Amino acid sequence: MSRNWQPSAADLAELVYREARLLDAGRYEEWHALFAADGRYWVPLSADQTDPVGAQSIACEDKLLLAIRIQRLRNPKAHSMHPPPASQHVLQAPEIVRADPAANFYLTRTPFVYLEARGDGQICLGGTVTHQSRANGEALEIVLKRVDLVNASAALPPIFLFL
């Protein structure tokens, strides 16, 4: 039975790598499909933040808002896409924080560096990304992608794509 499928350590790492690869390739619709129906993308404003909506976040989006964001990027009148930005995630090997098949709960923690280039400019950000995922059939789906920037509360330039 597929419900008994359990992800290996390699599966958990591959989810993190694949997620970043799809973003950097601009394959946003496939990226969106990695999220669970109740999945969420969250960039807190402070490292100790536990409440995404009752405290200020830089971003906190469910699948509906992510779909709007992606659809906007596809519109030629998304002015900020001219010239088009490009991203590169540089990932450290993911650390498995918790793998609990009984609870169907998986958590990895991955330090990263993020480059975003646009025209002749480039920004460089970094931090840690936490993926909370669950098995659905014989695949993992993302329940929460939490991105903790090392300088989250600093004055930031626009981040046009996805950390």
Add this chain to the structure above:
Amino acid sequence: MPSAFEDPATLAALVEPDRVHRDLYLSESLFALERERLFARAWLYVGHASQVPSPGDYVTVDLVGRPAILVRHLDGTLRVLMNRCAHKGAMLVTGRAGNTGKAFRCPYHSWSYRTDGTLLAVPDRAGYDGTRMRDCETGKGLHAVASAERRGFVFARLAGDGPAFDDYFGPALEALDAMADRSPEGELEVAGEPLRNLIACNWKVYLENVNDTLHANVTHESAALAAAAVWGAQPPGTPQPMALEQLLPFGSGNDFMAKMGGRVFANGHSFLGTNQSIHSAYAAVPEYEAAMVQAYGAERARRILAWAPQNAILYPSIAIKAAPQTLRVIRPLAADRTLIEAWAFRPKGAPAVLTERTLLYNRMVFSPMSMVAHDDVHVFETIQRGLRAAGNPWVSLHREFKAAELGCADYATSGVDEVLMRNQFRAWVALMTEGARA
């Protein structure tokens, strides 16, 4: 460096009744002069009283290049002090916030100051016997600047002389009252730290846009269309999430914007959306409205809740949305660099959903990752570069110009009249040239 702009007539010639010269956005020497004059004489937003609830609590803030401390003195009053040791100039505190106890103590030679700025102690004081130290600026301690508080909002005037607080803001202070009145207890508090955005444009580009309704369905077309398309594809009967309630009105047409209404006041202040705004149609929160009626009575509660302008500007440093309870602080860094802070406020005694609405609005619209702001920022930054083009050096502000508006201290108009921007530049000339005569 001597600047050609020091001459009041040269300055005044940059601002015509219906257009302004590009030097206002591009010139570093004009920016230096703005710091000496405009930002010295205007009342600038510093912070909110709720950031420093207890004696000794402080926050540090940069007031257009002047490092400042907002601190609650031991007697409970708020003081705005320059963050500069009277001895050698080291900053007394460098974190964003903290509690200093009864005194600030310099990390360099341990000079210490009371929380009203007065000098408390110097090391080996005998060494100053017979010197002029106590009789000059140094002996006075930390430089305290004029400050004023209104409903918890704290402002400072860097220059020793200049307009009085109430005279400077006049009827525009109603915007602060209106936001505080949205609390059943009449008090707001900051909901955590602000979102902080660096934008490569002149501060005036940002401040003008706060009053620009006609850009919304052009600049934000992609966001509004995507919101409408994705929402339209949801199964019928899906409850509309708050995020959509906030995003969809960005596609409002020019007719809606014109009917919004606008009002400008002396010294550059303005209310946009005196009749309606894209915030007017937010869903009612019955529990909140009951608390408001309880606190203010039905008629006054109705009036408070009906006042939901698009933006109120207290020139030149803040833009307010009473609903959602949002305050943007415009902190100029250079002629071509501006820091925008977006603060959320929690109305005391109101249900949590009100604050959640504000936090949601700020992260969707005023965040470095906002899909709405991205297109604004794109345009602002291209203005900063586009204005350098050869030929026409003027920025057009002609829309709905009428001679009758000149010299008018309180002028009501449509929501698409560029007097909402012209008025800012008239204040600019006044502050820049009065400063020259002083």
